[in-house]
Amino acid sequence: MRKVYTRPRLLKRVPFHYCPGCGHSVVHRVMTELIDEMNLGDRIIGIPPPGCSVFAYHYFDVDMAESAHGRGAAVATGIKRAFPEAIVFTYQGDGDLAAIGTAETIHAANRGERITAIFINNAVYGMTGGQMAPTTLSDQVTTTTPYGRDTKIEGYPIRMSEIVALIRGAVYIERTAVNSPANIRKTKKAIRKAFQAQIDDLGFSLVEILSPCPTNWRMTPLESWQWIDKVMTKEFPLGVIKDITGKNDAD
Amino acid sequence: MSGNSTIGEAAIRAGCQCYFGYPITPQNELTEYMAAHLGRKKGCSFIQAESEIAAINMVYGASLVGARAMTSSSSPGISLKQEGISYLAACELPAVIVNMSRGGPGLGSISASQSDYFQATRGGGHGDYRTIVLAPSSGQELADLTHRAFDLADKYQIPVIILGDGMLGQMMEPVEFKHEAPEELPIRGNALRGAKGRPSRIIKTFTSKPTELEEINWSLFRRYQLIRKEETAFETFLVEDAKLIVVAFGIAARIAKGAIKNARTNGMRVGMLRPVTLWPFPSEKVKELAKRTRHFLVFEMNMGQMIEDVQLALEGKGEVSFYGRPGGVIPTPSEVLRVVSRLYHQKGLESGK
Ligand SMILES: Cc1ncc(C[n+]2csc(CCOP(=O)(O)OP(=O)(O)O)c2C)c(N)n1
Ligand code: SF4
Ligand SMILES: [Mg+2]
Numbered sequence: 050m051r052k053v054y055t056r057p058r059l060l061k062r063v064p065f066h067y068c069p070g071c072g073h074s075v076v077h078r079v080m081t082e083l084i085d086e087m088n089l090g091d092r093i094i095g096i097p098p099p100g101c102s103v104f105a106y107h108y109f110d111v112d113m114a115e116s117a118h119g120r121g122a123a124v125a126t127g128i129k130r131a132f133p134e135a136i137v138f139t140y141q142g143d144g145d146l147a148a149i150g151t152a153e154t155i156h157a158a159n160r161g162e163r164i165t166a167i168f169i170n171n172a173v174y175g176m177t178g179g180q181m182a183p184t185t186l187s188d189q190v191t192t193t194t195p196y197g198r199d200t201k202i203e204g205y206p207i208r209m210s211e212i213v214a215l216i217r218g219a220v221y222i223e224r225t226a227v228n229s230p231a232n233i234r235k236t237k238k239a240i241r242k243a244f245q246a247q248i249d250d251l252g253f254s255l256v257e258i259l260s261p262c263p264t265n266w267r268m269t270p271l272e273s274w275q276w277i278d279k280v281m282t283k284e285f286p287l288g289v290i291k292d293i294t295g296k297n298d299a300d
Numbered sequence: 301m302s303g304n305s306t307i308g309e310a311a312i313r314a315g316c317q318c319y320f321g322y323p324i325t326p327q328n329e330l331t332e333y334m335a336a337h338l339g340r341k342k343g344c345s346f347i348q349a350e351s352e353i354a355a356i357n358m359v360y361g362a363s364l365v366g367a368r369a370m371t372s373s374s375s376p377g378i379s380l381k382q383e384g385i386s387y388l389a390a391c392e393l394p395a396v397i398v399n400m401s402r403g404g405p406g407l408g409s410i411s412a413s414q415s416d417y418f419q420a421t422r423g424g425g426h427g428d429y430r431t432i433v434l435a436p437s438s439g440q441e442l443a444d445l446t447h448r449a450f451d452l453a454d455k456y457q458i459p460v461i462i463l464g465d466g467m468l469g470q471m472m473e474p475v476e477f478k479h480e481a482p483e484e485l486p487i488r489g490n491a492l493r494g495a496k497g498r499p500s501r502i503i504k505t506f507t508s509k510p511t512e513l514e515e516i517n518w519s520l521f522r523r524y525q526l527i528r529k530e531e532t533a534f535e536t537f538l539v540e541d542a543k544l545i546v547v548a549f550g551i552a553a554r555i556a557k558g559a560i561k562n563a564r565t566n567g568m569r570v571g572m573l574r575p576v577t578l579w580p581f582p583s584e585k586v587k588e589l590a591k592r593t594r595h596f597l598v599f600e601m602n603m604g605q606m607i608e609d610v611q612l613a614l615e616g617k618g619e620v621s622f623y624g625r626p627g628g629v630i631p632t633p634s635e636v637l638r639v640v641s642r643l644y645h646q647k648g649l650e651s652g653k
Contacts, residue, residue: 091494120354126347126354127358132493
């Protein structure tokens with residue numbers, strides 16, 4: 050009999066604390082599998098954020114350190130500059146990367162830091178109880194937009210990946226989702242390309258992942274998968290947003 | 301060499317590998333010195349960061365992987381770094397943070413001030429933590445204490461603050477550097493370097509178990525007690541027969557010294573205690589001096605911050621007066637002499653033995 054599915058070697062044997070149907074756990078699985086496949090386990094350093102994924106270091110069997118909210122890109126910059134042999138990734142929520150950490154993200158990208166940002170867009174602040182995120186959709190109800198996000202008052206869902214794509218130091222940006230087996234496979238492929246851009250010393254890479262938060266969306270896991278397709282991807286279209294890894298320089 | 305450049309050179313000679321900073325007067329010469337002399341050095345890195353917040357977090361990152369790292373700023377920028385300093389303290393990471401402080405509050409003024417004493421010595425950011433705080437008062441001491449700051453940071457795995465001021469930073473003084481830059485520094489044993497040939501490692505404080513965090517706090521506290529015991533530093537000047545002791549730090553101590561010399565030529569028995577470590581504060585020394593001297597004059601370029609530590613140390617066993625100039629006004633030695641003379645006479649110290 051051939052074994053076709055097994056626990057990734059770099060995923061610690063600890064039960065996840067995530068809610069059923071949460072996208073974080075899927076991304077963890079995919080990433081630990083990939084890190085092992087790419088043979089990066091002994092030189093990768095990960096920086097998880099304050100957010101639902103704050104305990105990511107209990108699951109990834111690689112070196113990891115805590116970061117202040119939103120500062121992942123700056124911490125990763127310090128790591129990479131002091132220890133260029135490392136492969137460095139940040140793992141950040143939408144509040145973390147696209148609100149409080151916007152400046153750090155944009156400037157790390159602009160310096161072309163050889164780091165990779167894994168950006169979990171679940172359109173809410175999961176950890177703090179479902180408040181509005183910068184990526185919250187128009188009319189979406191959250192605990193701080195109880196009448197739905199009114200773009201006149203609360204502004205628009207921010208397309209961070211498109212913004213970062215304008216920056217010359219960013220070389221690979223893709224938006225994926227983890228709401229179907231096919232999309233999960235694409236997510237893994239995108240992260241592989243992002244890591245490869247870093248390994249090849251090309252510049253900043255970012256993978257934005259539309260990720261279900263059934264708890265705060267008040268949906269079943271299945272409904273949340275469908276909502277990503279029907280609603281989220283309309284605002285945040287999937288696909289490669291920028292890829293200049295084939296060019297000679299990051300310009 | 302300017303005080304700011306002196307810190308830069310001393311840092312490089314202490315093996316500083318990473319400098320991350322954001323421009324702010326009056327410390328820009330230090331950032332510029334590092335850009336020129338560290339930026340292109342092999343194995344080293346300089347970044348003009350997008351903010352002080354980013355800079356301190358880059359320092360945090362570099363420290364995670366075992367590098368000797370430094371940032372510098374002046375008062376408003378140091379306020380922005382406090383969250384990062386709290387994380388460094390929590391995760392027991394060495395780092396050197398220079399504050400060439402200026403007048404506050406708010407945007408304040410760019411001239412020299414000592415109004416960040418509370419911020420520096422009380423932790424500054426959130427949580428129950430301490431940082432070692434070194435207060436140089438001359439160009440030579442800027443060099444020596446910068447070197448010491450890196451050693452202390454590594455020895456105790458703690459952020460160390462050098463609290464200078466705008467005047468020290470700008471002053472041109474001859475300096476002797478006592479060290480050559482090391483060829484290579486050993487990598488700290490607990491640094492994150494990738495899980496090669498060892499189990500993976502986590503550096504963090506966040507926990508859902510309050511007792512776990514309590515133990516982290518206890519462990520920090522025990523280290524702080526050790527630092528109090530081992531590293532308290534101060535200078536005394538003519539205290540043996542003094543009837544009045546001026547307590548001052550940094551540039552204020554330098555100004556006070558001039559005043560004290562003049563007071564002595566006028567027959568007044570005045571001495572000085574200058575804390576070199578503001579934290580740990582030389583409380584024991586204050587207590588010891590109070591056995592022979594009753595009167596203390598605390599002189600600061602602020603509205604009275606260190607005076608609280610002097611009063612705490614004295615436990616009511618001496619009389620404490622205060623003279624301060626806030627807002628970035630730099631008092632002259634003759635001004636301080638007038639204050640000393642007035643106090644000396646008011647307290648009737650010229651009479652008797
Ligand atoms: C300086 C600071 N402000 C606020 C918080 C509280 N906080 C923790 S996580 C978070 C946002 C979480 O949302 P997101 O980044 O989208 O991650 P998610 O939980 O959705 O994965 C906030 C506001 C904090 N830890 N630090
Ligand atoms: S609240 Fe949302 S993001 Fe957080 S663990 Fe639950 S499902 Fe995941
Ligand atoms: Mg979120």
